Amino acid sequence: MVDENRRETLKIFIGATAALGIGALTTPLVGSLINVKEMKAKAAHGSIEVVLCESVDNCPEEYSVPIDELRKGPKFVLLKKGTMAIPAVFGLVNVGGKEYPVAYNTVCTHFGCPVNPSGGKYLIGFSCPCHGSQFIICTNPNGCDGHAFLEAYVSTGPAPQSLRPIKVAVKGDRVYALRAVI
Amino acid sequence: MILEVVLQVALSPEAIAYIVAAVGVIGALSVYGVMQLDRRWAAYVAFLFELVLTVLFAYTVNIVYALYGAPGFGSVEDIALGVAYQRVAAGILSAMLLLAGVVSIGYYIELQKTGGGGHE
Amino acid sequence: MRFFIRLWEIIIERFHLKEFLEHPVPRYSNLNPLYWIGDVAAMSFFILAITGFILAWLYTPGVSTTVTTPPDILSGHTTAESYIATQSYGSVYRIMYLTPLGFIVRQIHLWAAYMMIFATLAHFFAKFILGSYKRRGGGALWLLGVLLGFLTISQAVLGYILPLHLDGILALQIGLNIFRYFDYLGIPVGQLTLALLGSNFVTDQVIKIIYSLHILIVPAIILVLLVLKINGILYGGVSPPPVKDPAAREKALQEKEPFYPHRFALTAGLLFLQLSVLLLLVAVFPLPLLEPWVPGQPVPAGVRPPWPVMWYYTYVKMIDPFISVGLPFVLVLFALVVPLLDRNKGVSIEERWVWVLIALVYIAIIGYGTVLGYLIDLPKEITPITRIAVPPEYATPYISTPTPVGP
Numbered sequence: 059m060v061d062e063n064r065r066e067t068l069k070i071f072i073g074a075t076a077a078l079g080i081g082a083l084t085t086p087l088v089g090s091l092i093n094v095k096e097m098k099a100k101a102a103h104g105s106i107e108v109v110l111c112e113s114v115d116n117c118p119e120e121y122s123v124p125i126d127e128l129r130k131g132p133k134f135v136l137l138k139k140g141t142m143a144i145p146a147v148f149g150l151v152n153v154g155g156k157e158y159p160v161a162y163n164t165v166c167t168h169f170g171c172p173v174n175p176s177g178g179k180y181l182i183g184f185s186c187p188c189h190g191s192q193f194i195i196c197t198n199p200n201g202c203d204g205h206a207f208l209e210a211y212v213s214t215g216p217a218p219q220s221l222r223p224i225k226v227a228v229k230g231d232r233v234y235a236l237r238a239v240i
Numbered sequence: 241m242i243l244e245v246v247l248q249v250a251l252s253p254e255a256i257a258y259i260v261a262a263v264g265v266i267g268a269l270s271v272y273g274v275m276q277l278d279r280r281w282a283a284y285v286a287f288l289f290e291l292v293l294t295v296l297f298a299y300t301v302n303i304v305y306a307l308y309g310a311p312g313f314g315s316v317e318d319i320a321l322g323v324a325y326q327r328v329a330a331g332i333l334s335a336m337l338l339l340a341g342v343v344s345i346g347y348y349i350e351l352q353k354t355g356g357g358g359h360e
Numbered sequence: 361m362r363f364f365i366r367l368w369e370i371i372i373e374r375f376h377l378k379e380f381l382e383h384p385v386p387r388y389s390n391l392n393p394l395y396w397i398g399d400v401a402a403m404s405f406f407i408l409a410i411t412g413f414i415l416a417w418l419y420t421p422g423v424s425t426t427v428t429t430p431p432d433i434l435s436g437h438t439t440a441e442s443y444i445a446t447q448s449y450g451s452v453y454r455i456m457y458l459t460p461l462g463f464i465v466r467q468i469h470l471w472a473a474y475m476m477i478f479a480t481l482a483h484f485f486a487k488f489i490l491g492s493y494k495r496r497g498g499g500a501l502w503l504l505g506v507l508l509g510f511l512t513i514s515q516a517v518l519g520y521i522l523p524l525h526l527d528g529i530l531a532l533q534i535g536l537n538i539f540r541y542f543d544y545l546g547i548p549v550g551q552l553t554l555a556l557l558g559s560n561f562v563t564d565q566v567i568k569i570i571y572s573l574h575i576l577i578v579p580a581i582i583l584v585l586l587v588l589k590i591n592g593i594l595y596g597g598v599s600p601p602p603v604k605d606p607a608a609r610e611k612a613l614q615e616k617e618p619f620y621p622h623r624f625a626l627t628a629g630l631l632f633l634q635l636s637v638l639l640l641l642v643a644v645f646p647l648p649l650l651e652p653w654v655p656g657q658p659v660p661a662g663v664r665p666p667w668p669v670m671w672y673y674t675y676v677k678m679i680d681p682f683i684s685v686g687l688p689f690v691l692v693l694f695a696l697v698v699p700l701l702d703r704n705k706g707v708s709i710e711e712r713w714v715w716v717l718i719a720l721v722y723i724a725i726i727g728y729g730t731v732l733g734y735l736i737d738l739p740k741e742i743t744p745i746t747r748i749a750v751p752p753e754y755a756t757p758y759i760s761t762p763t764p765v766g767p
Contacts, residue, residue, distance in 0.1 A: 068499075072696060079693050082545065083686040105754050106550065125765055134656035141558030141565050143423075145655050156764035160757045165561060170537025171530055174658045187661040188530065189677070208762060209755040212747065216681065218541060219748040223757035228765055239754055240560060283361075301461070308460035319457045326464045327643045334639035337632045344629030351622045 105222055108238045110139055114227040122232040123148045128159065132175045137224070137235055144238045145172055146224050149181030151208060153197045159233040161224040162210050163240055166191060168217040184210060184221060191215030245310075250303045253324035256296065257331060263292055264335030268342055275346040286343045290336055297332040300325055372620075381620035383594070388601045388612045390626055394486040395598055397479055401512075402586060403631050404476035407638070409579060411469040416575055418455045418462060419522070421567045422447030425654050445652035448524040448567060456649050467642040473516055475638060477668045480512045481726065484695070488719035491707050492599040493699035501592045504585050506695045511582050516668045518574040522567075525650035529562055530663055532570070536560050541681060562655070604708035664733065671729025674736065691722070 111117035123133050132149035145164045150157040160181065164173045171188035175181055183194040193210040196202040205211040210221035222239040251259075267289035275282040304325045307313065313322075372378050389395040425444050445453070455462040484505065487493070493502035517535065521528045536553055537560060540546040550560065557566050601612045617623065653659070665673045675684045702715050709716055756762075 143561045143563040170533040187659040206752045206756045331643035337636035341632030348626040
C-alpha cells in the first residue's frame with residue numbers, strides 16, 4: 059500500500075518536471091510563431107542597460123579613450139562597474155568625411171563569443187569568429203533598411219539581433235562611455 | 241647547458257624508457273608464467289620486479305627534482321627534458337600497476353578454480 | 361610475508377570490515393563488462409579528486425594579466441617570445457612546465473577526466489541495455505545515475521574553463537550567453553546570470569565561482585550521490601542477468617561467492633589495470649596546454665570545443681539553434697522518464713529489443729555528433745527563424761543625436 063503511494067508521488071513529480079521542462083523549451087518557439095507584436099516589444103529582446111556614469115561631466119578617465127588614439131584605429135577597453143566587466147571596442151566611423159565616435163559591447167548576440175572589429179583606421183563592423191556572424195555599422199544618417207544610424211546590424215550569420223551598443227559622449231578630447239547595454 | 245650536464249651523469253629518458261619497457265614486459269610474462277605453477281612464487285617474482293621498478297622510479301623522480309631545482313633552469317630544451325623524464329616516470333608507474341593487476345587477477349582466477357579461499 | 365597477511369586480517373576484523381567485505385555476490389556479474397564499467401567511472405573520480413587536491417595547491421584563479429609566459433612546449437614553439445596571459449593561465453603554465461612532476465599530475469587529471477566521461481556514458485548505455493531500472497530499487501539508482509552523469513559533464517565543462525586558455529574563455533562566454541539567444545527565455549536567464557555571477561563577461565568573481573563549483577560544490581554532490589549508489593548496490597544487489605528463462609536466471613542468482621577475497625581481488629586487479637592504462641596514455645599521449653587569450657586580443661576562427669561536448673556543438677550548427685540548443689535537456693529528461701515508460705517485466709535482450717534499439721539510437725546521437733564535429737571543417741552558416749528588431753534606444757551608441765568630431 060505504502061509502495062503504491064510512493065510510486066504515485068514519484069510519477070507525479072517526474073511527470074510534472076518533464077511537463078515543465080517541455081513547456082519551458084517550447085514556449086519561445088510557440089511565442090515566436092505567434093509573433094505577437096506587443097509581446098516582442100515588451101520582451102525588450104533580452105538586453106539590460108547599465109549606467110556607467112550619470113553625465114559626461116563626472117565620468118572617470120577609465121571609461122574613456124582619447125580621440126587621437128581612436129584616429130589610429132579601434133581600441134579595446136574592458137569597462138568595469140561593480141562586479142561587471144563589459145568588453146567594449148571604441149572606434150571612429152567615417153560618414154562622408156565626418157568622423158563619428160562609437161562604442162559597442164563586443165559580446166556576440168548569438169552565443170556570446172567576443173567579436174573581432176573589422177576595418178583599418180575607421181571602424182566598419184565586426185565579425186564573430188565562432189559561427190561567422192557579421193555586423194555592419196550603418197553609415198547612412200537616414201538609416202539602413204529599418205536599422206538606425208550607427209546601429210551595428212547583422213548582415214549575415216546566425217546572430218539574432220544587432221550588436222549591443224555603448225552610449226558615448228565627447229568631452230574635450232576624449233570619448234566617454236556613459237551607458238552600456240549588456 | 242643543463243641538458244649536457246644532466247646527460248653526463250644520468251641516463252637519457254629514452255634509455256630509461258627502453259629499460260622500463262623491457263622490465264615491464266618480462267615481468268608481466270614471468271609473473272603470468274609462474275602463476276600457472278605456484279601462486280606464492282608468482283607473488284614473490286612480482287614483488288622482485290616491483291622492487292626493480294621502484295628503484296627506477298625513484299631514480300627518475302630524483303633526476304626530475306634535480307633538473308627543476310638546478311640554477312639556470314628555464315630554457316625550452318630544459319623544460320622539454322623535464323617533461324620527458326616525467327613521462328618516463330608515469331610509464332614506470334604504469335608498469336608497476338600492470339604487474340599488480342596481473343597478480344590480482346591471477347589470484348582471482350585461481351580462487352575460481354579452487355572454489356574457495358586459498359590464502360594461508 | 362605471513363606477517364603482512366596476519367596484519368591485514370587483524371585490520372579487517374578490528375575495523376569490522378569482515379562482515380561488510382564477505383557479503384555474498386553473484387558470480388555472473390564478475391567478468392561481464394556491463395557490470396563493472398561503473399567501477400571504472402568511480403575509480404576515475406577518486407583519481408581526479410587526488411590529482412585535483414595537488415592541482416588546487418598550485419592553481420591561482422584570476423583574470424588580471426600581469427603574468428607573461430614563454431610559449432607552449434608540446435606544440436613545438438621554439439622561439440623565446442613571451443606573451444601576455446591571465447593569472448589563471450600563468451599558474452597552469454607554471455604547473456605544466458615549471459613545477460617538478462606538475463606535468464604528470466595535470467596529465468593524469470586530464471586523462472582521468474576523459475576516462476570518467478567515457479566510462480559514465482558507457483555505464484549509462486550498459487544499464488540501459490540491462491534494464492537495471494526494473495528491479496526493486498533500480499529506479500532510484502537510475503535517477504541517481506542520470507544526475508551523476510549530468511554532474512560529470514558539468515565538472516568537465518567547469519574544469520575546462522579554469523585554465524582560461526582561448527577555448528576555456530570561449531566555453532565560458534558561450535555557457536553564460538547561449539540561453540539568452542531565445543526571445544523570451546533569454547531575459548530571465550540573462551538576469552539570472554547577472555544576479556548569480558555579477559557579470560556576463562569573464563571577471564575575477566566569475567572565475568572564483570567557477571573554481572569553487574569545480575573543486576568543492578559539485579564534487580561534494582557527486583560524492584554523496586555516489587555513496588548512495590554504492591549503498592544501493594550493496595544492499596540491493598546488481599541487476600539480474602539478461603536471460604529469458606526464469607529458471608536459468610534464478611540459478612545464476614543463487615550461485616554466489618563472498619565479495620572478499622574473490623570479487624575483491626578481481627575488482628582490485630581491474631582497477632590496477634585501469635590505472636596502468638591511464639598512466640600509459642599519460643606517458644605516450646600527453647595533451648598540450650592550449651593557447652592563452654586575454655580580453656582585447658583578436659580571436660581566431662575555427663575554435664572547437666573538447667570532445668565531451670562536441671556533439672552539442674555539431675547539432676547546434678547543423679540544426680536550427682531554436683530546436684537544438686535545448687537538446688541536452690531533452691536527452692536528460694528522456695533518460696529520467698525511461699523507467700516510467702518501460703514497464704514490462706522481461707530482462708533479456710530479445711524481450712527488450714525495442715528499448716535496446718532506443719538505447720542504441722541515444723548513444724548513436726551522441727557518437728555521431730562527436731565524430732561529425734571532427735570531420736566537418738567549415739562552419740555551416742545557419743540563419744535563425746526570426747531576427748529580433750531592436751528599438752532604436754537599444755541599438756544606437758548615442759543618447760540623443762550623434763555629433764561628429766572634426767579636424
